Amino acid sequence: MEIKQFILDFIDNHRSDYILMSHRIHQRPELGNEEIFASRTLSEQLSNHGFEVETDIASHGTGFIARYDSGKEGPNIGFLAEYDALPGLGHACGHNIIGTTSILAGIALSKVIDDLGGQVIVYGCPAEEGGENGSAKASYVKADIFDDVDVALMVHPGNETYVTGPTLAVDVLDIKFYGKSAHASENAPEARNALDAMISYFNGVAQLRQHIKENQRVHGIIINGGSAANIIPDFTHARFYTRATSREELDILTDRVRQIAKGAALQTGCDFEFAPIQNGVNEFIITPKLDDLFRKYAIEMGERVVDEDFGYGSTDTGNVSHVVPTIHPHIKIGSRNLVGHTHRFREAAASVQGDEALINGAKILALMGLELISNPALLAEIQAEHQQIKGN
Numbered sequence: 469m470e471i472k473q474f475i476l477d478f479i480d481n482h483r484s485d486y487i488l489m490s491h492r493i494h495q496r497p498e499l500g501n502e503e504i505f506a507s508r509t510l511s512e513q514l515s516n517h518g519f520e521v522e523t524d525i526a527s528h529g530t531g532f533i534a535r536y537d538s539g540k541e542g543p544n545i546g547f548l549a550e551y552d553a554l555p556g557l558g559h560a561c562g563h564n565i566i567g568t569t570s571i572l573a574g575i576a577l578s579k580v581i582d583d584l585g586g587q588v589i590v591y592g593c594p595a596e597e598g599g600e601n602g603s604a605k606a607s608y609v610k611a612d613i614f615d616d617v618d619v620a621l622m623v624h625p626g627n628e629t630y631v632t633g634p635t636l637a638v639d640v641l642d643i644k645f646y647g648k649s650a651h652a653s654e655n656a657p658e659a660r661n662a663l664d665a666m667i668s669y670f671n672g673v674a675q676l677r678q679h680i681k682e683n684q685r686v687h688g689i690i691i692n693g694g695s696a697a698n699i700i701p702d703f704t705h706a707r708f709y710t711r712a713t714s715r716e717e718l719d720i721l722t723d724r725v726r727q728i729a730k731g732a733a734l735q736t737g738c739d740f741e742f743a744p745i746q747n748g749v750n751e752f753i754i755t756p757k758l759d760d761l762f763r764k765y766a767i768e769m770g771e772r773v774v775d776e777d778f779g780y781g782s783t784d785t786g787n788v789s790h791v792v793p794t795i796h797p798h799i800k801i802g803s804r805n806l807v808g809h810t811h812r813f814r815e816a817a818a819s820v821q822g823d824e825a826l827i828n829g830a831k832i833l834a835l836m837g838l839e840l841i842s843n844p845a846l847l848a849e850i851q852a853e854h855q856q857i858k859g860n
Contacts (some may be wrong), residue, residue: 473582475834478576479827486572486830487823489513493564494818497553500595500602503530506551506564507521507592510571514590517575525592526607532592534571542586543847545837546617546792547574548605548785550596560814561597562625565826570622572826573833577841586841589617596784598640598746603784619758621836622785623829625817626798627806629771631759632776633790635752635783635796636683636711637718638782643669643688643729644741649702659700663693664758665736666704672728673708675728683780684721685711707745710784715750752786755793755854761822761839761846762797765832771799793854803824 491507496607507523507530514534515521551567553559574590581588591613595602608614619851620639647660649767680686690801694701726742733740763773785796802816818824840847 471584472835472838474580475576475838476831478579479572479830479834481613482572483827484639486568487631487826490564490568490823490826491792491818493567494559497558499555500552500597500599501528501530503551503594507532507594508709510549510551511592512569514571514575517578519578519590523582526600526604526611528604528607530592530594531604531608533592534574534592536574536581536588538581538585538587542581542584543618543841543844544587544616545572545577545840546620547588547590547833548620548622548788549590549592550622551592552595552597552632554597557811558814559817560809560811562813562817562822563596565625565801565829566622566779567592567824568835569826569829572830573621575838576834577837580838581841584841588837589829593784595746597829600745602640602746603749603787606749606787609787609791614788617768617792619840619850620788620792620794621833622796623819623833624796624798625801625822625825626808627800627804628774628776628798629766629800630774630776630798631763631839632752632754632796634645634713634754635786636685636713636780636782637715637751637786638709638711638749639718639722639744639745641708641710641722641725642741642743642745643706643708645669645704645733645736646739647700647702647736648833650684650700652698652700656700660702660737661700662704662736662738663701665732665738665740666690668732669706669729672732673725676728677726680721681712681717683713684717685709686721686725691849713751715748718748721753728811747784749782750786750790752783752796753789753794753854753858755789755795755850757841757850757853757859758793758795759797761836762832763794765835766797766799769828769831771828793850799829
């Protein structure tokens with residue numbers, strides 16, 4: 469039997485098992501770095517198919533790396549599996565689909581590489597949505613974990629099928645002010661008002677916004693603004709995101725925001741803390757030739773690939789793209805007006821169309837891997853293009 473057809477038949481013959489796996493993960497949503505069930509479910513399936521699995525990766529207890537080595541020379545094809553959920557919304561970004569799609573693609577490809585050569589490596593990546601010690605892929609990059617892979621592949625559910633688009637670098641920051649509490653009427657002169665500091669900080673950020681670039685963003689909320697109206701707060705806490713089109717620009721923007729916090733503390737006589745709560749996320753380095761390969765197989769699998777501007781988001785997959793040619797395309801799971809991080813998207817992630825996207829996505833990724841192993845010249849072109857773009 470032709471190798472390509474063998475991969476497609478394997479995925480079709482096992483589709484019900486992986487759809488059930490996706491639904492089980494969907495039914496048990498777990499926040500970033502708490503994905504015990506999802507991580508175990510995915511990694512055990514890989515182990516059952518002959519992958520050597522390592523867990524607890526780069527201080528992420530729910531991370532894993534699964535390797536299938538043919539024992540012959542050849543490319544190392546990486547698949548990125550995400551499986552964390554959103555607070556209060558469950559799998560409203562469809563990571564149950566992403567994780568299951570990636571392991572199915574990796575397992576299907578592993579069934580044919582003993583004759584072809586190379587390795588299949590599946591990276592279990594916690595906390596893509598961020599949070600405390602979030603964005604595990606950035607931790608993996610810092611630990612040089614992607615240095616032995618030739619490409620990194622994944623596909624994200626969405627409202628249309630389209631290739632990788634630009635993303636913004638992002639920092640997630642905690643801003644805390646420490647003052648001195650007092651009764652708001654009896655001994656107010658003795659106080660140092662941490663809420664005044666926070667309001668001054670918010671006003672400073674508002675004034676900054678008119679002087680930043682079009683694709684830069686600064687946005688946040690007050691988590692703790694005090695406990696009673698007649699008590700001057702001695703502590704306030706906010707969480708902010710800064711975003712920019714490159715890490716270089718973002719570092720400058722984040723420092724400007726830090727200076728505003730410092731100024732607010734000086735104005736009010738308070739102390740302050742300004743620190744990231746998670747790994748910094750970098751912008752995406754797009755490798756067009758690799759996305760062209762996704763487009764080829766997406767169309768072959770019956771997907772309608774659209775070319776439109778879908779705006780700017782952020783993902784720690786961008787950090788991986790700074791190391792190795794990487795894709796982060798989307799595959800359609802619902803109507804055109806479907807929006808991520810909503811209840812409707814959560815429902816779509818376990819719908820019939822979502823299930824079909826899982827299976828189609830696995831076929832696309834596995835066939836991409838097969839061509840990259842079988843066509844060394846194309847892989848070399850993709851790697852050269854990535855290096856050229858990265859160097860610009």
